[in-house]
Amino acid sequence: MSNHEIIIVNGLKKFFGEVKAVNGISFSVQQGEVFGLLGPNGAGKTTTIKLLLGLLEPNEGEMSVFGMNPERDEVEIKRRIGYVSEEPLIFKSLTPKDLFNFIASIRRLDEEKTTALAKEYLESLDAEEYYDQLIATLSHGNKQKLQIIAAILHEPDLLILDEPIAGLDAKSVRVVKSILELHTQRGGSVLFSTHIMEIAQDLCDRIGIINKGKMVGIGTMEQLRQQSNKVGASLEDVFLRLTEQDTSVNEIVRKLRESFKTRNLQGN
């Protein structure tokens, strides 16, 4: 792995009125690295990702992707990125076949090669039977697979994935993990957000933990354990400590236990 920085974020801020969605975040992603963003709901992960894609304008701070500025060089950056958004796929009135042909045309890819590659990915994710079926009629997980395939068809240098794994079955998770590993082995990089601790621990070279718009921990699993003073702890424990939720979660469970004691199921 080289030490070339693909993404640099420095003191980034994004406010929505009073809400400080991103409040001074700094991190970098190296070439060949899988970097995971973790954080409670509303922590600022998606906002950070959208800023990097030039979809939102920051209030303050610097960003660079491939040495370019997302605000100025949005088109050139997007050419080299594959993005899976948090929201479901919007092309519901298309079939996967139409979708992949559309991608081939807007990205100026060879249609025949793109079709062959798309079919290879569909097959590896057990979804080839839906090739000619309207996307609107597919299950949540199968739509998610299409979104992942759509993001990787043009062989992008950098994958930015906003919770790509949620909703996928176990076998598909395994396949997607392999795709990401193969991508980094040939020098590609990945920035992704997830709530699934196991995936993060398994897949990430480094993890950044965001809480209330701030980066509260960053590094390898071992570095995060040191930062949270939790020797040998699981990522979940480290995460709860760094996001200051470890005591509150215990208190919440204690209160729930007391409350459950006072009530019975209808049948009892």
Ligand SMILES: Nc1ncnc2c1ncn2[C@@H]1O[C@H](COP(=O)(O)OP(=O)(O)OP(=O)(O)O)[C@@H](O)[C@H]1O
């Ligand atoms: N367009 C918007 N207008 C106003 N507030 C917004 C907007 N987008 C995000 N926010 C707020 O910014 C904060 C960060 O949201 P964001 O979507 O980045 O969180 P997240 O870490 O991705 O959460 P989740 O895990 O639920 O996806 C939240 O308080 C959210 O309500």
Ligand SMILES: [Mg+2]
């Ligand atoms: Mg989000």
